[in-house]
Amino acid sequence: MFWRFFSFVLCQALPALVAWSFVAPPYQLLSTFMAALLGSYVWLLLDVLRGARLLEWLKAGDTADTPLGGGLWGEVFDRVRKLVRTRDRANIESEARLQDFLAALQASPNGVVLLDAGGRIEWFNQTAATHFGFDARRDMLQHFGNLVRDPGFASYYAAHDFRHDVIMPGRESTSSKPVKLSVHLHPYGEGRSLLLSRDITAVEQAEAMRRDFVANVSHEIRTPLTVLSGFVETLQSLPLEVQERQRYLDLMAQQALRMQTLVNDLLTLSRLEGSPLPTTQDWVSVQTLMAQCEQDARDLSGLLWTRPQALRFEQDADSQIAGSSTELHSAMSNLIGNAIRYTPADKSIDVRWQVLPDGGAVFSVKDQGPGIAPEHIPRLTERFYRVDRSRSRETGGTGLGLAIVKHVAQRHGAELGIESLPGNGSRFSITFPAQRVRENVVRH
CATH class of the missing domain: 1.10.287.130 (Signal transduction histidine kinase, dimerisation/phosphotransfer (DHp) domain)
Known part of the structure; x- marks a missing residue:
């Protein structure tokens, strides 16, 4: 403030001194006064120009330096500039925290939708977009109820009782592949709502x-x-x-x-x-497994039929499988046991171990039973699913054999294959990958 007052006095004194020095009486006093007044106007004009520059800088919101020199306006500029830069740094930090928060919500396995007081969509993550079929460019600020027209959710939203969730179908739900969503609203702030959605189809x-x-x-x-x-x-x-x-x-x-x-x-x-999954360090002889299965098969066939079926066991290579001998024997014997139960006494059953060109191998059981209709094949590995319940019970089946086979195959990285037509028998196979099969090593 002292410099401001000093500069004002100086702008008056210098012109007045010049006028006093060069103007003679009787106009000396008037000239001195007019010169001081002119100096005051010049100082005021310069001061207004500096204030205008500061005002323009404030309007532009530019954080770049605007040289205003010292004085009052320079001091005001420096202080305002510091405040603006502090605010900008705080805004940048807040924006970074907001982006981190939104990124965390975006990575959430659950759908997240932010709704305003009117139920309009303010933000949603990609999981919610998948659940409800939203598009960020099209559906932002749209009313949620206009986009999700499920009667159950409409009743849930209208009741304003958000202590529990509501179950509704997902956008991609079909009769053949249903998708179930659990949707829960959580009010917060001044009328806003946080909507969480979770895919509970598997549950x-x-x-x-x-x-x-x-x-x-x-x-x-x-x-x-x-x-x-x-x-x-x-x-x-x-x-x-x-x-x-x-x-x-x-x-x-x-x-x-x-x-x-x-x-x-x-x-x-x-x-x-x-x-735990079977390791790849324990190797089981296929010849031993086939011998055990053949003995079990002949005993079962003799027990179930007065005239045992013609059982043919073939092995085109002496191989080993990496895995659990107990599990492998259970899977193989289940496939052979099913073939014995459903194949008449005067028919044959072919059990074969075949090495594939890629190094893998196939264990297959082919029977001459009644065959299976195509609509039953996808469900055969379900627990307790039977094509002919009375026939299965008569022959001692539990309805769990193929479920066991499927689990064993998956645990050994193998694939269960089913080929069957009514009247043409069935062929069940387990295809083992190359890393699970090797040629049997003979030690002398």
């Missing part, structure tokens, strides 16, 4: 499978238990001859064996799902 399918599994297990166990209870009651209440009692006991033993087989298959599935 819903797992829950449906769990219900079906429990129902199937209950049904499968209830039937032999009913038979056993009936026979036990008969043996307890009626005097029976020795032959009749023996027949009842044989039937009871058959039902008990059926339940035992079912429990064993369930335990096998549970062990497959909960144990």
